Amino acid sequence: MKIDVRNMYTTYAINPLALKDTRPRLSWVVETSERRKKQSAYRVLISSSQQLIEQNEGNIWDTHKIESEDNYCYYSGEELESFKRYYWKVKIWDEKGEESTWSKTSFFETGPLNKSDWKAKWITKRDLKTFYSAGDFSTEKFKHYHAAYFRKTFEIKNEVQSARAYISGLGFYELYLNGEKVGNNVLDPGQSEYSKEALFNVYNITSFITEQNCVGVILGNGRHLEQFGYSKPKLIIQILLEYVNGEKEYILSDESWGSSHGPLQENGMYYGEKYDGTLEMPDWCTYHFDASNWEEVEVTEGPNLRYQNMPPIRVTKILKPIKMYTLKPGVFVYDFGQNFTGWVKINVSGPKGTQLKLRHSELVNEDGSLKTNTLRKAEATDIYILKGEGKESYEPRFTYHGFRYVEVSGSPFVPTIDNIEGRFIHSDVEKVGDFYCSNELINKIHKNILWGQLSNLHSIPTDCPQRDERFGWMGDAQLSAEEAIYNFDMSLFYENYLQEIKLSQKEDGSISDVVPAYIKLYPADPAWGTAYITIAWYLYKYYKNEKVLSDHYESMKNYVEFLHKSSENNLLKKLGKFGDWCPPGAISPKKTPVEFTSTWYYYNDVYLFSKIAEVLGKEKDAQHYFELSENIKKSFNDYFLKDYGYESRMFGPVDRLISQTSQILPIYYNMVPNDKKEFILEKLINNIVEHQDSHLDTGIVGTRYLFDVLSENGYPDLAFRIATQESYPSWGYMIKEGATTVWERWEKLEAGGMNSQNHIMLGSVDTFFYKYLAGISLEKDGWKKARIKPHLVGEERFASAKIKTIIGEFQVSWEKGENLFKLSVVIPFGTEADVFIPKLWNEFNLKEERELLFDNEQIKDFKERNDIKLKEYNEENIILNLGSGQYYFELEKK
Structure with missing residues (x-):
């Protein structure tokens, strides 16, 4: 049987690292080139180790053979343990009872399933510098804080088998380990009702761990502001080290951490960001950095925590400006040709203390200057102060803008169009x-x-x-x-x-x-x-x-x-x-x-x-x-x-x-x-x-x-x-x-x-x-049946679409000529579709992969096959029921 079981999902995610469900949903997608195929049964194995799953031993859960057409099931074995990895795979049987091979192995990890699993404490910087946005926001209610830096050193006791960092930093954070940023997420964690629940992320940091380590975190404001009913930025982090000898050790946020201010100062979603390169602290999150002047942190209260299982915000596209022009000496405007969200990364060099100002807008005036009316009170301005050490680059961390145009002023040299690039950021949802x-x-x-x-x-x-x-x-x-x-x-x-x-x-x-x-x-x-x-x-x-x-x-x-x-x-x-x-x-x-x-x-x-x-x-x-x-x-x-x-x-x-x-x-x-x-x-x-x-x-x-x-x-x-x-x-x-x-x-x-x-x-x-x-629409819940009904409207000559669903990918492509209409359809394994072929002429031939289905318009002449069934024949359409597979229809005028 030529069937491939793939795309394994645990509660709609691939290999999640901190599963929140103790009864997770396990699902899979089946691919085959054969027509009208569907599942009749499945078997799922869950094992506690890679070795056991490779031996087809489900010591955690073995469903045995379950008669079902569903490409998913819910785990119903013994209660899952916190902070543990589980391995799983599946095989299926088709409608004829033929058995597939096992899928590739997938895994999921549980995180802190119970509140008591959180051993770390919420911490904050004792004395935070404040600032206020301009205009109506310059009151105590709209107080913002300078970014806060946190660090903690630790040494390992043995060879590390795995290491995970569970972290939430409100409003936004960046995590560093031994001088490197961990992960490629930005603006984490996701926004939430912080008084009741905050989201946390988990990172696999095994490759970062050395004998001597330093973990560092930068905190920004985000929406965790008094304006919205909250307090100062705060942090909780719990690092779990698992040694090869089976021992576990936790590195926790607590009173032992140090904190400081640094080069990242004012920051806000509406305000923008100010970064003073002259205040940089080289190697601030490395083991041997001298942190003797850092102050002790303050332990504080924080909300309940929930795993952020949705896709994080990331930089997904780099945009180059399509045009650059100058308004007056020292003021340059870049046009990206596209309204988008994110920020710009700028590459510069110049004397120490030079201040660059980057203003953003969706529109420009007739003279090319920024028109900021649609921003209302959002300042949307980033400031970078050069450290004066040759080539430098800057991009924000804890803000984002909606813009097409960027005005750069204060540059010590005449920049080029290559000095700047746009960073498109958003929740990194998969395009389907x-x-x-x-x-x-x-x-x-x-x-x-x-x-x-x-x-x-x-x-x-x-x-x-x-x-x-x-x-x-x-x-x-x-x-x-x-x-x-x-x-x-x-x-x-x-x-x-x-x-x-x-x-x-x-x-x-x-x-x-x-x-x-x-x-x-x-x-x-x-x-x-x-x-x-x-x-x-x-x-x-x-x-x-x-x-x-x-x-x-x-x-x-x-x-x-x-x-x-x-x-x-x-x-x-x-x-x-x-x-x-x-x-x-x-x-x-x-x-x-x-x-x-x-x-x-x-x-x-x-x-x-x-x-x-x-x-x-x-x-x-x-x-x-x-x-x-x-x-x-x-x-x-x-x-x-x-x-x-x-x-x-x-x-x-x-x-x-x-x-x-x-x-x-x-x-x-x-x-x-x-x-x-x-x-x-x-x-x-x-x-x-x-x-x-x-x-x-x-x-x-x-x-x-x-x-x-x-x-x-x-x-x-x-x-x-x-x-x-x-x-x-x-x-x-x-x-x-x-x-x-x-x-x-x-x-x-x-x-x-x-x-x-x-x-x-x-x-x-x-x-x-x-x-x-x-013409792709859902007929039965979960795409168990679709309707394929292209509408040949106006002067449209062709259209095509594809949609990746939980059951597989549907594809439709049609083309209309003077005497010929072509329709290509792909239907995933395990589902079916009613396909509407428009009757464009009174007399026609209908073929599928060059085999004649109709040789005139009389219904009695339809050549019905197992994979193609005639459902209805009316004045407007020939309606066929198709199972899984790829089909090529041609309607030809006689």
Whole structure:
């Protein structure tokens, strides 16, 4: 049997080093070139040593042969031990009962599974220098601290077999060992509700250990500030040494550590950073450094700790400027040609004490000078003071900027374009999707969305990367979630975010619009609060994560009950604040009542929660909340459905223009009474085509669902026309005006105010490209079945997409010629797909790999095979059911 079992995941991660689950999910992906193959059984082994697993001995757990088509299982052996490595592998049987070889061995390590496993103490620097940002931030409430340096020396007792460092430094930290930085993460740990829980990281430091060692840590502010309810930066670190003789030793943060200030001084996410090279302490984190003038640390209290199992923030791309110019002597501007998040690394040389200033912005004025209006109060300025020792390089540590342009002033020489490079940083989520088509505008929109999405993944889903905000607004998060899942592996990122939502929840069940709740905005607008239910449901649908549903079930139920208690006659009239945010020409919704979107999301959350209860086998809850959703639907229609369509705000006695969003939302969920469906759809289409000249008039909520509604109800060509508009309001208009990401508003606005040039909430259109242009959509949870239905719209000549899922990679590629249509499909092992081949001509031949399936349009002539089954034949499509494998179809005009 030519089957390869690979891509082994433990709770959605590859070889995690500090597993937090005592009953981890073990999953695998199977690859084969054969068609219509699926798994019938599996066997998993877990061993305590490499030697035992190689001998096929599962001394920890042996499932033996389990009859199942699922490519995952949950560990159910004896309780796992803290700080231990486990090895595992799997084999499977196919539908014919043929057995595969064993997979390669994977492993996972447990970390501190119990609170008592943390033996280290939280420490902080006793006397920290303070500074204040300019403007309205120059008050005691907005106090920041200079970076703090910490060090500790230790010697080993024997030969070290393995060494791990478990560390959390709030707000951000960098870890050093024997003069070298450990790992390539930046801005660690991820942001969290620090008063309740902080994230910790773990590093394999075995290769760093020598006989005499020094561990060093630099701490920066991040969001761990009094402004958000916290205190001074603090550190906890626990190094575990395991010797070859079996002995263990801990190196712990405690009173024995020393601390100091150093060259890294002012630092803040909005402020920027100041680094004085003249104050550098060479070899400060090496064993023989003279630290006699370092002061003792202070032991302090700290929050509970949770393993940061999501991908860390890293530098993922290096950008070179496309242009450099000067405004006046000593002032130079670099244009990177792309709005992105991160910082720049600059290479310089000059006299000791020379001060370089680096200012960042998304925009420039007509004369080329920086336009910083969209930054609002964020200073976004980095300062480097040269140490004067020949060639020097500098890049920040504890800040980041959203920018395209950098102004460098104070340089002692005329720099070149090669003196500087941009560092693109974001949560390093794996790219799993790819899309390309014959329409270059669509490709540019897709590219802008990718840049915008990654720019707003910084351990939490942020709203913007440049101004004095960058919060985890839940509306932005939930509206872009499906788009993000098509493009990136978001499983662990969103699982972490759900935990932050749970931590933000009050006893009454309410949650904040912003999570973590650095600003307390309770209760959330229902279109924002829905992120809890909606993202949890996506994690189940796309990643088959039942555990996240059970872990958050009671908290989600409390939120749904909060909505219920806040309702009046099954309507939510008082919780809404934002609604269909940012429609064309406004910030607040113009035509769509806020209570309309609030009540619709109330229905959404109750209905989805009934499905969640059903998945978890909670039949009584499932029935109760489904009935409640039906009652909400009835009340929604009784109250909002008018003679002219669903309720819209009218701006005068002759105003007859309806709200597009008000019609879109009930169509999306099939809430419209049967006798009104055609009428409501006609109202929507008429408004778009006749009154808006085939443009949308939706805010972030309506835009999210518009393309699904049009495509699923027979108007994919109109959806495509909207997506490819180049006049206002449209994504094409943004691009014509120079956008390289997606704007916060439909308008070209560059003054002060709410007009970020890098937002993601309007990036939801990207799902239209995958689901309808290329045609890949999910039919059964966990991708156990897909729908492949390309929509041949406009003048599109070809489109292709691929998506790496938890079950394997789907690929679709189609090409349309005058007399020939080609479709290539790849379906992963263990799943199936209904494939829609459009009937482009009355008379045609259909072939698969040159074998004739149809020799005319009569269904009786279909040459059915085991791997290709005819499911349906209608006026528009030939619908085939395919199992796993690669298929090449040609539809040729006769």
